[in-house]
Amino acid sequence: MSAVIEDIIARKVFNTRGQETIEVDITTNSGFGRASAPAGESRGKAEVVYYPQGGVDQAIKKVEELIAPEIVGLNADSQEELDRILHEIDGSKDFRVIGGNTACAISLANAEAAANSLGILLFQFLGGQVTRELPYPLGNTISGGKHALGKSPDIQEFLSIPYEAESFLEAAEANILVHRRIGVALKKKDKLFGGGRSDEGAWVANVGNLDAVEILADACAEVGNELGFECGFGLDVAASSMWSEKEETYIYQKEGKNRDSGEQIEFILGLIKKYHPVYVEDPLHERDFEGFAELTKKAKSCLICGDDLFTTNVERLNHGIKMGAANAVIIKVNQVGTLTDAWETIEMAKRNGYVPVMAHRSGDTCDWHIAHLAVASKCPIIKTGIVEGTRIAKINELIRIEQFLGEKARMAELKIV
Helix, strand or coil, X not given: CCCEEEEEEEEEEECCCCCEXXXXXXXXXXXXXXXXXXXXXXXXXXXXXXXXXXXXXXXXHHHHHHHHHHHCCCECCCHHHHHHHHHHHHCCCCXXXXXXXXXXXXXXXXXXXXXXXXXXXXXHHHHCCCCCEECEEEEEEEECHHHCCCCCCCCCEEEEECCCCCCHHHHHHHHHHHHHHHHHHHHHHCCCCCCCECCCCCECCCCCHHHHHHHHHHHHHHXXXXXCCCCEEEEECCHHHCEECCCCEEEEXXXXXXXXXXXXXXXXXXXXXHHCCCEEECCCCCCCHHHHHHHHHHCCCCEEEECCCCCCCHHHHHHHHHHCCCCEEEECHHHHCCHHHHHHHXXXXXXXXCEEEEECCCECCCCCHHHHHHHHCCCCEEECCCCCHHHHHHHHHHHHHHHHHHHHCEECCCCCC
């Protein structure tokens, strides 16, 4: 069955922060696809430009005047061709002409339209009919840094990952229990804690970095013991947000401490040795490939993940691989623009033993596509919150996929180094 693109419509919608973003509909002669683009708060400098000058309104105009004439009539099955055309129309390296979010929404909407035209689900279209592996959910439980206001930890995210659960549903339930248990613990720790939550649904409380780590570690251990499987935890340090280029130090405002690069590595290694997290993301700033390499070499039984370091960019990942910097990589389609670009990064990661982690953005929409992308690309981890509405959209979609697969479903293979 053919899937010839007959129409493309772009509109302005809003993300979880109430910020403007773009949503795209693609209609073929036998199907339909819709996708919207998210937005990050702490962004890597190497990310593509979200929108052209003039913002979302100008992006919509570009869709109508520049993009629609070029892609109407194409076969939606030809994902790589469509993504190549988006690059050609833009002509820049960072999508500053049409906008990376514009490209992202079009690329994802096209993939869904192609799947819909064939009468199959998106993960089957992208990953093949034999695809059956579900990722482990990595969810934010306590927010700090740029994701929280006022008195909160310097570290940006305190994460739970039930990496020995036997089903995705079981893992999602475990994360909810951890989140709930942490809320109780925070109330005991901070008498003024009012149950506030961040964009991602994680708790916001007046606690220090080490207090938050201890609360998280205890909650994960308790829930794991109760459920009978290992429930690990992780940290997203978002170190680029702390790094002062002028002072060449990481500024921990909550702690009232500054750490140079060597001290930052020792601090992270100390956390790993004492508390045993299984995952640490962006422990150093986005240009410190050498520091990442040193930390990765010294860290034991812990994934060291690059987000701002790599920005889903195949060239930056290749540089990191050559240096031995990190052993996991965050995948965010809107960091790089198109589905094809993101897929190339995922494949390079796998070939070189890096764990690809499909991820949301802090300012997200109820778009559920990354659930299918994680399954289709066999990412063993999906980072997508625990309880907030735009995160639940992804989690519930993965529950549906697991039910659809039935007895064929299994959890992905995840080796904690």
